[in-house]
Amino acid sequence: MSSAGGAGENIVETHPSLHLDAYEGPLDLLLDLIRRQQIDIFNIPIAQITQQYLDHLHKMEQLNVEIAGDFILMAATLIYIKSKLLLPPDPTASPEEALDPRVDLVQRLLEHEKFKNAAQMLQQKQMLEQATWSKPDAAFAGEEGELVVTLWDLAKVFREVLARPPEPPSLEIHREEITVAEMMDEVRQLLRGTDAPVALVDLCRRHPTRRGLIALFLALLELVRLEAVIAVQSELFGPISLRKHKLFDVVFAGEAATEIDEQYN
């Protein structure tokens, strides 16, 4: 308890200068404050440390550094601990509640420090490892551009495939064989993720061939009829755009597209 009071006004003079942006989180900052001043972590002068911690947050504010919520939460925790230490012990409290309110924080700090040390050890091991060579490393360099694959690669690649803009039409690509069902599917892909309208002209450009345009036209007629898609024209002879309509999800959930396709075959 005594530590909560004025333990070290003298230390405040030698206020450690810290690089604010160097701290990854509140635990980092707090731990550094404690270690730099060689404070006994099992007897933290909470008042002093809280003040220093808050000073740092103020400095960050002045520097317009965006202060993460984690830092604020820690400030609140520190103030709470400080206030608890100032209160006389509650005689009715259970032994558990009567514990030093700093205990939890100390545990977290120690845990955090352990991993910081472990990280350093790992780095040393890695540097040592880098000084040795194993021959087949050469083979790892990727035979014929092949990759060793993890689940992360798989998920990442899928995201990228989905995000890929559709290929611009090219003369080499023969899209003549495209079916009405495929065309409907394409419209679905196009409109699925968005409520924004898509210009009909753009869609037509992607299918410059005669057969492609016919399939597109038939697909759109069907989709409009089924109320999966609505065609909008804001002014006479203005550009036509397509948008999801009320039955969009319903129509594409079923086999409507294939059924329709069969009618055209």
Place this chain on the structure above:
Amino acid sequence: MDRDALKAQLEAIIYVSEEPVTLGQLEKALPEVTREELRAALEELVAAGRTPARGLEIRQVAGGYRMYTKTEHHEAVRKFVRSQKPPLRLSLPALETLAVIAYKQPVTQPEIKAIRGVDPESALATLLEKGLVVTAGRKEAVGRPILYRTSKEFLLRFGLKDVGELPTLEEFEELARASLGEPETSPAGEPPSEGSAEQTEAEAGNA
């Protein structure tokens, strides 16, 4: 440098070199060692390889020194190598196709094509051959296209209990965004991860 240290160094150098190492190269790399010392140490290395307890030997070839496995062990080595399951290596097109199948299964070839924008035919063949993908009947649609899904081997290879364990796109989306938006605080000048470069290349090759 004493003879043992020199021999050790030479052995390490010959081991890592992809090409036969010439006396000239060694002289340049170890200026404090005379040509005679080098030659003597190399001879001892060559001789050491001849002892029956060694499976590797250093031979003079094409004007330089190179490390080889001994002929008498070739059968054992070949057998061993053949029995190994190499790590899963996939080309980017194959990986993309696998990803689409994993997340959209069961799925048909035209559907994969629609998503990828490229015909997955050869990638599919690779995946089927590697046993990562199997057929799953036919879709009740025009032409009754074959459906594909991932195999048990796929689950094993990726350490999954079932496909439900695949990370959702949202889950990885957050991670990926964090890694893109926030440049690594590591020492500046880190080159962009090799992954993306390779990818672009593979993509180009894929077109």
Place this chain on the structure above:
Amino acid sequence: MDRDALKAQLEAIIYVSEEPVTLGQLEKALPEVTREELRAALEELVAAGRTPARGLEIRQVAGGYRMYTKTEHHEAVRKFVRSQKPPLRLSLPALETLAVIAYKQPVTQPEIKAIRGVDPESALATLLEKGLVVTAGRKEAVGRPILYRTSKEFLLRFGLKDVGELPTLEEFEELARASLGEPETSPAGEPPSEGSAEQTEAEAGNA
């Protein structure tokens, strides 16, 4: 097969293998040799590498045996290595996140956050990208969060036999304490902190 021939064969096999060679793989490839004979021969091979006249050594890493040049020759060797492994540059946050995963695996993102006090998103993405960390199913808890563990690549990059080879966290604690001359708080021999309890839990969830 006599001991020398066996050692020679093992040396040749380890030399050509791309990945660390496990005892199990060797047993399968050499059915006429007992596990004890294998183990003894491997031990002798490892010991032989320690002699000063050898520049190569066989080390146990990532669950198997692999051949490496010795650290002390890296200056001389570097000049001859054509394909250098790209240096592994990790930011401090990434390293710390990796340490948490290495010690608490399998572990979820919220659990990492609780220990580090910061969301590990971006660090996690980096580690996944570099293949040092892989997913390990999902935890049977609310939201079924993804579990993460370290990969084989991690063991290789850090030259570890297995994660059990990492110093215990208690050792780090003592280290920190010793450096500050702080009094011991917990009586000696106290079971490891909540950390390991959590781990067991996570493991159970993973099963």
